Amino acid sequence: MAEAAGGSAPEAGHPREPVATLVPGLPDDAYAHDGQLTKREIRAVTLAALAPRAGALLWDIGAGSGSIGIEWMRAHPSCRAVAVEADTARAERVRANADALGARGLVLVTGTAPAALDGLTVAYPPDAVFVGGGLTVPGVVEKCWAALRPGGRLVANAVTAETEAELVRHRYALGGDLTRIQISRSAPVGKFTGWRPLMPVTQWVAVKPEGPAA
Secondary structure, eight states, rough: BBOOOOOOOOOTTTSSSOOOOSSSOGGGGGGSSSSOOHHHHHHHHHHHOOOOOOOOOOEEESSOHHHHHHHHHTTTTHHHHHHHEEOOOHHHHHHHHHHTTTTOOEEEEEEEETTEEEEEEEEOOOEEEEEEEEEEEEEEHHHOOHHHHHEEEEEEEOOOHHHHHHHHHHHHOOEEEEEOOHHHHHHEEETTEEEEEEOOEEEEEOOSSSSSSS
């Protein structure tokens, strides 16, 4: 487990001008990515579910391009985030995106969960956890839930039948709510305009109970 080197140049896809808004749901082309990106509409819904607040710390597991952790940090100057990403090339993009979008304090861990989470609980106890990758890996959700502070929120998104099945299983064990999100974007159809659906996303949101029973 090691922090990825900083200073990598962002790939094509960054905006020509700085993004000023702090509202979640930055344009997709604000990020350098290889396709592993939570689309802007789903990102906005996900940040709303995570409910960032001043001083709170997020774990972004399977960070991909880092968009969730970055926009969590943009929500308030005191918000903090730890991004965990197994792929070294993607980890470099996370760092470049964070630097470009004003989240230079993001802590980047290069490694595979759940092993990469060892030691983070003491150093960076989370107030919220987003699981964007690794849902089918045994122990990831359980370790995140155990680390989560009482009253904290765990949010996970699934786009495949296999990961959706994992969300259903965890919901039976830990409670929470499931939501199906379907977004369509306009696209040319000859001389006209039609709707092109994005892949539907199933979202699970669970709040860890307060008190000893948590």
